[in-house]
Amino acid sequence: MSEPRIGHRAVTATHVGRVRDVNQDRSLVSDAVVAVADGMGGHAGGEKAAAIAIAELSGARGQLSPERLRALARSANMRVFEASADPALHGMGTTLVAAVVNDVDGQIFIVNVGDSRAYCQRDDRLIQITRDHSLVEDLVRDGRLSAEEALTHPQRNIVTRALGIAEEVEVDGFEAAAEIGDRFILCSDGLFNELDDATIIEILQTIADPREAVAELVGQAVEHGGRDNVTVCLIDIIEPAEVETSQSITERVADRVVDVTGEIEPVRLEGGEAEASGGGVATMVADPQPPPPTVDPVQSLDDRHRTIEQFEKPERGPIGPPKLLLAAAVVLGALIALYGTTSWYASSAWFADEADGAVVILQGRPDGVLWFDPDVVEQTEVTVEELNDASLERLRSRREWGSLSDAQEFVANLERTDDGTAGG
Numbered sequence: 001m002s003e004p005r006i007g008h009r010a011v012t013a014t015h016v017g018r019v020r021d022v023n024q025d026r027s028l029v030s031d032a033v034v035a036v037a038d039g040m041g042g043h044a045g046g047e048k049a050a051a052i053a054i055a056e057l058s059g060a061r062g063q064l065s066p067e068r069l070r071a072l073a074r075s076a077n078m079r080v081f082e083a084s085a086d087p088a089l090h091g092m093g094t095t096l097v098a099a100v101v102n103d104v105d106g107q108i109f110i111v112n113v114g115d116s117r118a119y120c121q122r123d124d125r126l127i128q129i130t131r132d133h134s135l136v137e138d139l140v141r142d143g144r145l146s147a148e149e150a151l152t153h154p155q156r157n158i159v160t161r162a163l164g165i166a167e168e169v170e171v172d173g174f175e176a177a178a179e180i181g182d183r184f185i186l187c188s189d190g191l192f193n194e195l196d197d198a199t200i201i202e203i204l205q206t207i208a209d210p211r212e213a214v215a216e217l218v219g220q221a222v223e224h225g226g227r228d229n230v231t232v233c234l235i236d237i238i239e240p241a242e243v244e245t246s247q248s249i250t251e252r253v254a255d256r257v258v259d260v261t262g263e264i265e266p267v268r269l270e271g272g273e274a275e276a277s278g279g280g281v282a283t284m285v286a287d288p289q290p291p292p293p294t295v296d297p298v299q300s301l302d303d304r305h306r307t308i309e310q311f312e313k314p315e316r317g318p319i320g321p322p323k324l325l326l327a328a329a330v331v332l333g334a335l336i337a338l339y340g341t342t343s344w345y346a347s348s349a350w351f352a353d354e355a356d357g358a359v360v361i362l363q364g365r366p367d368g369v370l371w372f373d374p375d376v377v378e379q380t381e382v383t384v385e386e387l388n389d390a391s392l393e394r395l396r397s398r399r400e401w402g403s404l405s406d407a408q409e410f411v412a413n414l415e416r417t418d419d420g421t422a423g424g
């Protein structure tokens, strides 16, 4: 068995913020996986969706492969989707960003759905690893919005992809070669909508203790506005020897109490094994030593850029519904796209049916699609009465055809009983 190239430890902190009544963010720091979920939809739904997704990931044990991490994201999607059958929870969904560190290989794997993010802080750079699945991200990519405009766009909270909206979800995956001294953060949008990159970098560069750093990130986001729930997981990449096997590497930082005047009370710490062993206050984790500057920073930053890339091409998910369901509620453009897609689907089939004793050809889907009912496009001379039983059965199966002429041919080939001798 080969020596691990790196070690890591992770902590998480969350705060409800100054505006919301409920914290719909959930996070996880286990020995297997680190994750943030930002729930949405309804009063109870968002909280529930995030909790279900995190619960699904919390069952994972051991060293997860990228494929296994992605599979977990998919099963979390299915769990949320199944739970949303409850009318009270209908339409709920959640973002998910989750990471697995492989100490032996020195790799970190990250999966992402929605607009929670993963970053890597290295030296004076903050590198965004994930790409948001959001309306403004799409607009920026299409060149219709600048990156600066996106920061203040009124619809920047609209996600175009989330867990729990459909049976299938497209999950983006990334991998990076982690290096000692790297600090990876997973966070909900409540962090980066309040703090700019420079502030995040400064906190990560000046506060070595991971629990203090994560609490400072959350606390400053709340101080700077706190308009949304704020959740951060911090993963420090450390020397393998620094990982103390006798001590849990997982710590949880409770809500940091922030009042509206900006006065901050001392951080209360809890969770992990420390809490289980009594006391309710975690024992301090040794400070990670700042890594010695052994390489030229500029060179290593360039390397970083090359090593952060998708480990697979994003899968082709189902087009349309999952993406549009969320956006359609608020975005006219999405509604138009939905209308266009649906009307195309609804009108791209023809079938024969009976109407007032005659065979007719209709354009559309036999049972209609949303508000698109099929229209009669041809009244044929064929009457139901003259069809034999087999043909009548074929007619009533209402088979769909890809063109009008196919449907016409179908009708022409329906067998009729001989006039006057029927039933003979």
Ligand code: MN
Pocket: 038, 188, 189, 190, 228, 229
């Ligand atoms: Mn949020």
